[in-house]
Amino acid sequence: MTAELSARGTNVLRATLVGISALAIVGPALVVANPPTIVHASKRVKLPAGRVVPQAEVPEVEPVKFVDLSPEDARAFNATVPFSTDPNPAARPFRFAGGPEDLARATDCMAAGILYEAGDDTLGERAVAQVVLNRLHHPAFPKTVCGVVFEGQDRSTGCQFSFSCDGALKRWHPTGDAWRRAREVAAASLSGAVFKQVGYATHYHTDWVVPYWQSSLDKITAVNTHLFFRWSGWWGTPPAFGRHPETVEPVIAQLAELSDAHKTGAALAEADAALAEASIAMGFGPVTETTAAPAAPVDGDTILVALPRGQTSDGLIALAAQACGDKPFCRYMAWTDGSKAATSLPLAPAQTAALGFSYLRDRSSNYEKSLWNCRQFKRADPAQCMKVQATLTAVPVPAAVVPAGPVAVELNGVRRKTVVAAPPLQTTPSTPAATPK
Incomplete structure (x- = not known):
């Protein structure tokens, strides 16, 4: 009888230990598989x-x-x-x-x-x-x-x-x-x-x-x-x-x-x-959007004209030379759009932008230059094109000097806070x- 009770107690203890072991394995597995909402x-x-x-x-x-x-x-x-x-x-x-x-x-x-x-x-x-x-x-x-x-x-x-x-x-x-x-x-x-x-x-x-x-x-x-x-x-x-x-x-x-x-x-x-x-x-300054000088009548050395319809680019120098005559100093400015042509100085920004041809002569400096608005008159030589929105003067354009580019480095902080480490678009x-x- 004593031996039978002892065997039964051993079986109960063994079953208890097995159950505890199973819970120790299954319990954490269930928690991992079904985590609580945080x-x-x-x-x-x-x-x-x-x-x-x-x-x-x-x-x-x-x-x-x-x-x-x-x-x-x-x-x-x-x-x-x-x-x-x-x-x-x-x-x-x-x-x-x-x-x-x-x-x-x-x-x-x-x-x-x-x-x-x-x-x-x-x-x-x-x-x-x-x-x-x-x-x-x-x-x-x-x-x-x-x-x-x-x-x-x-x-x-x-x-x-x-x-x-x-x-x-x-x-x-x-x-x-x-x-x-x-x-x-x-x-x-x-x-x-x-x-x-x-x-x-x-x-x-x-x-x-x-x-x-x-x-x-x-x-x-x-x-x-x-x-x-x-x-x-x-x-x-x-x-x-x-x-x-x-x-x-x-x-x-x-x-x-x-x-x-x-x-x-x-x-x-x-x-x-x-x-x-x-x-x-x-003797004459640039005309820009910040020009504050009051308008003045055109003097004898400055000629502002509206070009006839159908005027070609090659004939503009002859027109300017004819208009300037023997003047030692002469400015000649011409517009293809008569509604935008100036009649006095200084030019308004819109008049400067619409300028079609510019000629400048200054014999005391041995200087003579013609520039075209290459949006209106096509020229084979880009050096003959004026930059119409910067100045009205007819001047030559030197060659561009381009600095060497910097060494490429990692891009950092473009339109984001530097502490952000989220994935990019x-x-x-x-x-x-x-x-x-």
Whole structure:
């Protein structure tokens, strides 16, 4: 009897130990397989009250400023912002209408913007390009492609695309293949390609930041880690995007190391600035938008004319020489558009830009020079082309001197906080994405 009880006790003890062992294995496995939900206490987000701007008031483009949040808290907040349920129509196709030189500058401005903002990723680049074009058609933004991309470039903070004012263009240079691909996307967007998904979006940011302007805009779509927005109310609808862009693109000196089009333009601008001083020394000064001198009658040494219709470029020198006669000093300026021809000095900016031909003679200095507006008169020699928006004086243009480009280093901090380590929009890990306004 005692032996039977002992055996039974041993079996019970053995079964108990087996059960405890099973719980020790199964219990943790169940916890791992079914983890409890951990509630993350997010930092409170304080945004200004949203405001729908009335149609009679052009909306203000606010500088980029972010709420102080960790990437995790920013993502959690952005996930709570619903997408707009209003229609999201595709933007109208855009086709650049300027001349070849302006198209080249616009293409390279667009290529730089989309590459530095989205990285070497075609999908992201197409989305950014559409935002640039949307801004181009909207009254709240500049009227040129380069103006939109480099808006605020002269400010250390407040630029709309941060690569243009945070030194990124000097810190990092794209590979030849990446630049070529970006130019292809840029050229397509300027030739009518439309990225339908972002509609009429004018703003975007990465999902790991929260900009203060977000509260007044409608969230309409996401492309990878980027969220796209348009203004609430009438300013986000297709009729608001009816502004006609300008066709003369500015020269961006920052792009001289990447773009031949801007490299040449930057050199010409430097030459114009230097030669303007020489013009003053010769007895007449440059006419620019900042000219404040009152208008004065044209003197006997200055001739302002409207050219006859159908005038060829080759006959202009003869016309100027005939008009100047035997004068030792003579300025001859001619316009193909009679409605824009000047009748007095100084010239207005629009008159300077429309100038078709300029001739200057100063026999005391043994100086004689003719320049053509090569948008109106084609010349085989580029040195004969005037830079019509810089000065009205007819002066020669020296050859461009191009500095050597910097050594490429890792791109860091383009349109993101330096503490952020979230994945970029593009698929290439070596080129971080940007988060523009």
